Amino acid sequence: MKFMLPMEKYFGKFELVHSFYGAMPTGVTVSETGRIFVCFPKWGDDVIFTVAEIVGDQLQPYPNLETNLANPANVAMSFISVQSVVADGRGTLWVLDTAAPNFSEPIKGGAKLVAVDLKTNTIRNVYTFTEEVILPTTYLNDVRFDFRVGKAGYAYITDSSSKGPGAIIVVDLETGNAFRRLSGTPPTSPDPYFLPKVEGKILMNRNKDGSISPFRLASDGIAISVDGKTLFFCPLTSRHLFSISTEALRDRTIPEKDLLSRVEYWGEKGASDGMITGAKGNVYAGDYENNSIRKIMPNGNMETIAHDPRLLWPDTLSIGPDQYLYIIVNQLHRQARFHYGKDLREKPYSLLRMNIDELPAPAF
Numbered sequence: 001m002k003f004m005l006p007m008e009k010y011f012g013k014f015e016l017v018h019s020f021y022g023a024m025p026t027g028v029t030v031s032e033t034g035r036i037f038v039c040f041p042k043w044g045d046d047v048i049f050t051v052a053e054i055v056g057d058q059l060q061p062y063p064n065l066e067t068n069l070a071n072p073a074n075v076a077m078s079f080i081s082v083q084s085v086v087a088d089g090r091g092t093l094w095v096l097d098t099a100a101p102n103f104s105e106p107i108k109g110g111a112k113l114v115a116v117d118l119k120t121n122t123i124r125n126v127y128t129f130t131e132e133v134i135l136p137t138t139y140l141n142d143v144r145f146d147f148r149v150g151k152a153g154y155a156y157i158t159d160s161s162s163k164g165p166g167a168i169i170v171v172d173l174e175t176g177n178a179f180r181r182l183s184g185t186p187p188t189s190p191d192p193y194f195l196p197k198v199e200g201k202i203l204m205n206r207n208k209d210g211s212i213s214p215f216r217l218a219s220d221g222i223a224i225s226v227d228g229k230t231l232f233f234c235p236l237t238s239r240h241l242f243s244i245s246t247e248a249l250r251d252r253t254i255p256e257k258d259l260l261s262r263v264e265y266w267g268e269k270g271a272s273d274g275m276i277t278g279a280k281g282n283v284y285a286g287d288y289e290n291n292s293i294r295k296i297m298p299n300g301n302m303e304t305i306a307h308d309p310r311l312l313w314p315d316t317l318s319i320g321p322d323q324y325l326y327i328i329v330n331q332l333h334r335q336a337r338f339h340y341g342k343d344l345r346e347k348p349y350s351l352l353r354m355n356i357d358e359l360p361a362p363a364f
Contacts, residue, residue: 027142028318032087093116097114138161170249226362240269
C-alpha cells in the first residue's frame with residue numbers, strides 16, 4: 001500500500017520571458033511601448049554591459065556599448081555599475097548608477113541618475129550628487145518618480161548601504177538639487193533583530209576565510225502611490241513596510257526628528273527586495289524568504305498572489321502596459337559571499353511575468 005504525504009501548495013501562473021546565461025541581472029523595467037530593459041551590476045560576474053534591452057531573445061547593450069564601458073576620464077557620461085533601470089511611462093529610461101562595483105566606495109563623481117530618451121536612444125540628462133548626498137558608504141538602489149510636483153518633477157532614491165546610514169534621497173529634477181532624508185533612522189535601517197531565512201537556511205555573510213557576520217542592508221524596496229502623495233519603502237533585511245508623505249520629504253523646513261514622527265507603519269509584508277505600484281493603488285512586493293509575491297491593498301490588507309519554488313529571490317518588479325507583473329529572479333542568496341566563497345547559483349537566471357489585470361501607476 002502506497003501512502004502519499006501532503007505537500008506544500010504552490011500557486012500563481014508564470015510565463016518565462018527571458019533566460020540569462022551570463023551575468024546576474026537585478027533590475028527590470030517595461031516601457032509604455034512594451035520595450036524591456038534590464039541591468040547587471042558589477043558584483044563579480046563578467047559584466048560586458050551593465051544596461052541592456054531585450055530584443056527578441058537577445059540582449060543588446062543600451063543605449064550602446066560605448067556608454068556601458070566605464071570611462072575613468074568621463075565617469076558622468078559612462079555607466080559604471082547600474083543597479084536599477086526605470087521607464088517612466090512618458091518616453092524616458094532612467095538609469096541609476098551606483099558607481100560602486102563590488103559594493104566599493106562610490107567612484108567620485110560617478111554615482112548618478114541618467115535620463116535616456118527612448119525615441120533617440122541618447123542621454124538627455126545626467127544628475128550627479130554632492131558629497132553630502134553620496135557618502136563613502138552609499139549604495140544607490142532603486143528610484144521612483146513623480147512629475148506632478150515642481151517644474152520638472154522629483155525623484156526618490158533609496159540608499160541601501162550595508163555599512164553606513166540608509167536614507168531616502170530626494171532629487172529636484174529641475175535644478176538637480178538633492179538631499180538625504182530619514183538618514184540613519186530606524187525605518188531606513190536594517191532590522192537588527194531580523195535573521196533572513198532562504199531555502200530553509202539562515203542567510204549570513206560567510207567569507208572564504210571562514211568568518212561570518214550578519215547580512216544587513218538598509219532601505220531598498222520603494223514604491224509611490226497612484227497620486228504621488230505617499231512613498232512606500234522597506235529595508236532589505238527587514239519584514240516591515242513603511243510609508244511617508246512625499247510632501248513632507250520634499251519640505252526641508254521639517255527637521256529630521258519631526259520627519260521621523262510622520263513615518264507610518266504598515267506591518268509585516270515579508271522580506272522584500274523590489275516593490276512596485278499598480279494603477280489601482282495596489283503595491284506589489286516580493287518575499288524572498290517564502291518564494292512569493294505579495295499584494296498590499298490601499299486599505300492595508302495583504303494577499304499572497306504567487307508562491308512558486310522557481311521564485312528563488314524575486315528581485316525587481318515592473319508592471320508593463322500589457323498588465324503583466326515582470327519579475328527578475330536571480331538567486332541572489334546563492335552568491336559566493338554567503339557560502340564561504342562557493343558560488344551556488346545555477347544558470348539560467350530568469351525574467352518571469354504573471355498577469356495581474358492592472359496597469360502601472362502613472363507618474364504624471
